[in-house]
Every structure is written in C-alpha cells, then in structure tokens.
Amino acid sequence: MSELEQLANITTVTTYIKDFGIMAPAVAFGLFVVQAALPVFPYVILAAAGGILFGFKIGFFLSWSGALFGACLAYWICRILGFEWAQQKLNKWFGYDVERTDAGIAFWTIVIARVIPVVPTPLINVAAAVGGVSFWNFFFSSAIGKIPSAVLYTGLGLALFKTQDIKLALIIIGVILILVALGRYYAKDFLFGRSGV
Numbered sequence: 001m002s003e004l005e006q007l008a009n010i011t012t013v014t015t016y017i018k019d020f021g022i023m024a025p026a027v028a029f030g031l032f033v034v035q036a037a038l039p040v041f042p043y044v045i046l047a048a049a050g051g052i053l054f055g056f057k058i059g060f061f062l063s064w065s066g067a068l069f070g071a072c073l074a075y076w077i078c079r080i081l082g083f084e085w086a087q088q089k090l091n092k093w094f095g096y097d098v099e100r101t102d103a104g105i106a107f108w109t110i111v112i113a114r115v116i117p118v119v120p121t122p123l124i125n126v127a128a129a130v131g132g133v134s135f136w137n138f139f140f141s142s143a144i145g146k147i148p149s150a151v152l153y154t155g156l157g158l159a160l161f162k163t164q165d166i167k168l169a170l171i172i173i174g175v176i177l178i179l180v181a182l183g184r185y186y187a188k189d190f191l192f193g194r195s196g197v
Helices: 003-018 021-037 043-094 103-115 121-130 135-145 147-162 166-192
Strands: none
Touching: 003 021, 003 043, 021 043, 021 121, 043 121, 043 135, 043 147, 103 121, 103 135, 103 147, 121 135, 135 147
C-alpha cells in the first residue's frame, strides 16, 4: 500500500467514525476490537484515525484498550473451541504437554512479539490460547506489549494530520521502521538461532 493510499484510507476511516457523532468513541473501540480479533484492515490506519479524532490521550486509550479487548476475545474463542484438540495434537505430534508451559518464557515471548511487529496478532492470540498460556499471563503481557504500537500509531496520526509536524511524523515513522527491522532480525535469531553458533 502506497503512502497516498494509506493517507486516503486514514481520511476515509476518520470520516466514517466521525459520522457517528456522540457514538464515535464507542464505534472506534468496536473497530479496534474487530481489528484485533480478525484483522481485516491495518491497525496503523485505525490508530492514526483515533489520534486525529480524539486527540492523543483518548485516541491512545481507545486503540490500546480496544486492541487488548479484541485479543482477549480471540484468546477465549480459541481456548473454548480448540484447546482440547490442540492439546491432543501437540502431545501426539511433538510430545509437548501444554500443562508444562513455562509462564515466564510465555510472558516475555508475548511481550516481545507484541512490541516488535513481526508476528501477526492472530497468530499470537491462537498460539497463546492453545499453547497452555494462562489468561492472566496472556492479558498482562499483551497489555504491556500493545503500548508501544498504540503510542506510535496514534502519535503518527496526530503528527500527519493535526499538527502538520513533518519532523515529528518522520521520527515516528523512523522508529516504526527500526522496530520492524529489529523485530525481523531478533525473531529470526530467536526462532532459528544464529548460523555458526
């Protein structure tokens, strides 16, 4: 998606949410929930629109809490529908007992996966739900891990449309690109190990 298309999409989403008037915050929250549970549109566009419409504090809160609520909803759907089946398959195919999942490792893995946007959100939700991660472990690690992207993307919307501060927008875009690059590097290193080590 080109920058012009992304800007047009942000404008479209902003107009759509604004048309709901007094219900706009509730609609935005609902869209964040849907996006986190079933990402049919990019989070960055919705978070930027939230920043434009509601300012940084409320935009951040809506993007963070809506995304967290959606992730928890997806977790419980996967947990209820697929936990027993996944538990049996993981044990049969890999000899992995989900009851022995290390809570500390699970917590930090989820935090890192959320902070560094490499692993798709639905995959994190499903893996945690069927992999034996407790709900509260998932909740708190996701709550922490979702803060940086909510801050960056809400701030990006404000920088691009409200303040017209190009320098700030470029800094935010640069930070996002650095996080993505580091995420790809460290995720590859974490999953496959460094060659020759």
